[in-house]
Amino acid sequence: RKEVEQDPGPFNVPEGATVAFNCTYSNSASQSFFWYRQDCRKEPKLLMSVYSSGNEDGRFTAQLNRASQYISLLIRDSKLSDSATYLCVVNVLGTSYGKLTFGQGTILTVHP
Amino acid sequence: EAQVTQNPRYLITVTGKKLTVTCSQNMNHEYMSWYRQDPGLGLRQIYYSMNVEVTDKGDVPEGYKVSRKEKRNFPLILESPSPNQTSLYFCASSLNRVEETQYFGPGTRLLVL
Numbered sequence: 001r002k003e004v005e006q007d008p009g010p011f012n013v014p015e016g017a018t019v020a021f022n023c024t025y026s027n028s029a030s031q032s033f034f035w036y037r038q039d040c041r042k043e044p045k046l047l048m049s050v051y052s053s054g055n056e057d058g059r060f061t062a063q064l065n066r067a068s069q070y071i072s073l074l075i076r077d078s079k080l081s082d083s084a085t086y087l088c089v090v091n092v093l094g095t096s097y098g099k100l101t102f103g104q105g106t107i108l109t110v111h112p
Numbered sequence: 113e114a115q116v117t118q119n120p121r122y123l124i125t126v127t128g129k130k131l132t133v134t135c136s137q138n139m140n141h142e143y144m145s146w147y148r149q150d151p152g153l154g155l156r157q158i159y160y161s162m163n164v165e166v167t168d169k170g171d172v173p174e175g176y177k178v179s180r181k182e183k184r185n186f187p188l189i190l191e192s193p194s195p196n197q198t199s200l201y202f203c204a205s206s207l208n209r210v211e212e213t214q215y216f217g218p219g220t221r222l223l224v225l
Contacts, residue, residue: 032211043202043216044155087155091211099145099170100210102155 006103023088024070032091116217133188135203144186148199193224
């Protein structure tokens with residue numbers, strides 16, 4: 001089983017739609033969780049961290065479910081500019097000097 | 113401007129010819145790392161460094177070397193490149209720890225013939 005797994009998609013949605021991505025992780029000791037965004041094979045950029053209580057940033061909401069070992073990203077009112085690959089990232093070892101493990105990424109295409 | 117730079121951005125080479133990809137950050141970050149990105153496999157960590165002279169293996173270190181002699185630089189060395197090292201490489205840095213925001217360089221596309 002992969003340490004971090006995402007549905008690769010692609011997700012094709014119209015503008016204004018709500019779309020949700022899930023990501024599962026295998027190591028229950030994982031402590032830090034993130035969503036990164038990557039445009040067209042450019043460098044990844046942090047979209048948001050994921051906190052235990054869940055967090056929201058504008059149209060984006062991230063949730064963490066430790067019991068089921070998954071995190072989610074919800075995008076409301078999708079814009080054309082949201083088209084990108086969304087990467088689930090986990091600090092699998094749960095240590096400050098550990099490493100980050102990236103999921104394969106979920107491709108989102110928002111069309112007019 | 114705060115940034116991570118990589119050079120070269122594109123490189124075509126032949127099997128066995130040693131090469132170095134440079135990475136430099138101007139943010140005084142302690143943590144730096146190298147990733148490779150391949151279709152279907154996502155980003156995989158090659159090496160990371162917690163600070164000067166402190167480096168450790170990531171998930172796919174075979175065939176690569178790194179050094180961290182200065183805080184700002186973290187070069188990736190391929191002593192004898194092979195075609196299976198053809199990939200897109202990213203350098204990243206963060207202030208202190210792996211849980212902090214990672215700032216990525218623009219990437220280096222490497223083709224080994």
